[in-house]
Structures are given as C-alpha cells and as structure tokens.
Amino acid sequence: MNARGNFLIIAIILMIGAVVLLPVLMAVFPPIDILVKIFLVFSIFMMVRGYLGNGVLTIIISGVLIYFLVIKWWWVGASGWMAITLISLSVFSVILWGSQAITMFAGPKRR
Amino acid sequence: MFFLPLLLFGLQIQPSLLDIGEFFGDMTIVLKIFVMLSIISFVLQNLGKGPLAILVICVMSYFIIFDYFYIFGGVYILYMLALLGGVHLMIDFFFAAPHALGGGGGGGGGEELEQRSGIEYKEQQQHLMHKGKRMMPLPGM
Numbered sequence: 278m279n280a281r282g283n284f285l286i287i288a289i290i291l292m293i294g295a296v297v298l299l300p301v302l303m304a305v306f307p308p309i310d311i312l313v314k315i316f317l318v319f320s321i322f323m324m325v326r327g328y329l330g331n332g333v334l335t336i337i338i339s340g341v342l343i344y345f346l347v348i349k350w351w352w353v354g355a356s357g358w359m360a361i362t363l364i365s366l367s368v369f370s371v372i373l374w375g376s377q378a379i380t381m382f383a384g385p386k387r388r
Numbered sequence: 389m390f391f392l393p394l395l396l397f398g399l400q401i402q403p404s405l406l407d408i409g410e411f412f413g414d415m416t417i418v419l420k421i422f423v424m425l426s427i428i429s430f431v432l433q434n435l436g437k438g439p440l441a442i443l444v445i446c447v448m449s450y451f452i453i454f455d456y457f458y459i460f461g462g463v464y465i466l467y468m469l470a471l472l473g474g475v476h477l478m479i480d481f482f483f484a485a486p487h488a489l490g491g492g493g494g495g496g497g498g499e500e501l502e503q504r505s506g507i508e509y510k511e512q513q514q515h516l517m518h519k520g521k522r523m524m525p526l527p528g529m
Contacts, residue, residue, distance in 0.1 A: 288481075328425040338421060345418050350411065364472045370480040 288376035292369055299359040300352040310351075317347045317354050416461070420453050423464050427452065 303310040322339045329335045346354030363369055427448050435441040452460045469475075 325425065328429040338425070342418065342421060345414050350414060353415070361472055364469070364474060364477060367473060367476065369477050373477070373480050 284376055284380040287379055288373050291372045291376060295363055295368065295372065296356050296360045300355045303351070303355055313355055314347050314351065317358060318343055320358065321346065416457075419461055419464070420457065422468075423453055423457075423460065424449055426464070 299313065303313055321342050322335075325339045325342065326335050329338065346357070428445055431441050431445050431448065435444060466474075
C-alpha cells in the first residue's frame with residue numbers, strides 16, 4: 278500500500294479510536310459511566326438554558342434531549358460530546374499531523 | 389485481552405444497533421430540537437421577546453424543521469462542524485496529506501520517481517539498483 282493509503286488509514290483509525298474511547302470506558306467501568314452521564318445531563322441542561330433561559334420549556338426540552346442522548350442512546354451522546362470536545366481542542370489536527378509523520382518515517386521513501 | 393473492552397461495548401449497544409430505523413428517527417428528532425433551539429436563540433437575540441418574535445419563530449420553524457428539513461438538516465450539521473473547528477481540520481488534512489506522499493502533492497503509484505536533490509537522486513539510484521532495474525549512469529555518479 279502506498280503512503281496515501283497508510284496515512285488515511287492511520288489517521289482515520291486514530292480519530293475513530295479517540296471518539297469511541299469514552300463509550301468503551303463507560304461500558305467497562307460503571308463509575309465512569311455514572312460520572313459521564315451526570316456530566317452530560319448538566320451540559321445539556323446548561324446548553325438549553327443558555328438558549329431559552331429559565332422556564333418550563335427549558336426543562337421539557339432538556340428532558341427530551343437527556344432521554345435520547347443520555348439514557349436511550351447513551352453511546353451516541355458520549356461519542357458526540359467526545360468528538361465535539363476533541364474538534365474544539367484541535368486534537369484531530371494533532372492526530373492528522375502525527376499520522377503524516379508516522380507515515381513519512383515508517384513508510385518507504387518516496388523519491 | 390485488548391478486544392475485551394470492545395466486546396463489552398459492542399454487547400451493550402448491540403440491541404440498539406438492530407433498530408436502525410428507530411435510531412435514525414430518534415436522532416432526527418434530536419437534530420430538529422437543536423435546530424429549533426438555534427432558531428429561537430437567533431430570533432430572540434435580534435427581535436427580543438414579543439408577538440413578532442413568536443410569529444417569526446413559527447414561520448421559520450415551519451419551513452426549516454417541518455417542510456424542508458431534508459435540506460436544512462444537513463446544512464445545520466455542516467454549520468455546527470464549521471463553528472466547532474471542522475474547517476480547521478479539513479485545512480490540516482489537505483496540508484498533511486500531500487506531505488505524507490513525500491512532496492508537494494505529487495506521486496501516484498509505487499514506482500513513480502521524483503527528483504528533488506542530488507542526495508535523493510543518489511538514494512533513488514541505489515534503490516533501483518537493489519530492485520534489479522537498469523538505470524542509465526549520469527554525470528557525477
């Protein structure tokens with residue numbers, strides 16, 4: 278496989294692994310599961326309150342979002358929060374440039 | 389041992405994965421809620437609270453969420469990715485990928501050769517000699 282394929286595979290695997298890491302930890306360690314879910318509940322409520330202010334509508338919409346993202350599809354909420362955090366901190370950029378460096382050092386020299 | 393956590397994770401979400409239609413339906417509802425929050429925040433920020441703001445929210449919500457969501461849903465996802473720094477990620481990708489190829493966007497298959505300096509040319513020659521291919525000698529070699 279050429280350098281382009283190696284770079285893409287390494288970068289994609291690392292990015293997916295970074296996003297999936299939190300749900301896997303939540304599945305393996307129940308304390309992390311509880312802590313992350315509590316954090317997600319607060320994050321969702323604070324976000325909705327930032328948009329709508331205090332009120333009944335905030336509680337209703339927060340409840341709906343918490344049901345879907347924290348209780349029913351908890352791994353989607355955890356993965357999404359992890360992806361958003363990593364994108365905003367530019368961690369994926371570090372992974373991309375690291376994959377490029379790995380590909381250049383480990384792969385065959387292209388002349 | 390390494391795959392045990394992945395197996396546990398897969399077993400936990402396996403019943404959910406079987407209901408793909410339910411999953412996409414629920415995620416569509418979640419996305420519509422986020423779009424509605426953005427619409428309400430935008431209108432309240434620009435028009436304040438009042439009957440006009442409520443009217444604008446209702447009209448915008450009807451067209452964006454109920455009528456043309458198949459367009460605005462994807463647009464909203466791209467907008468949020470761009471807002472969070474996805475464009476920066478794309479820029480880094482398009483800068484990193486050519487460097488991973490070993491130069492400024494060149495190179496394709498396995499045997500294409502690009503000459504950039506005398507040292508690299510010498511290494512190229514040695515590489516081809518090791519692979520048993522004939523190369524024409526050049527001055528200075």
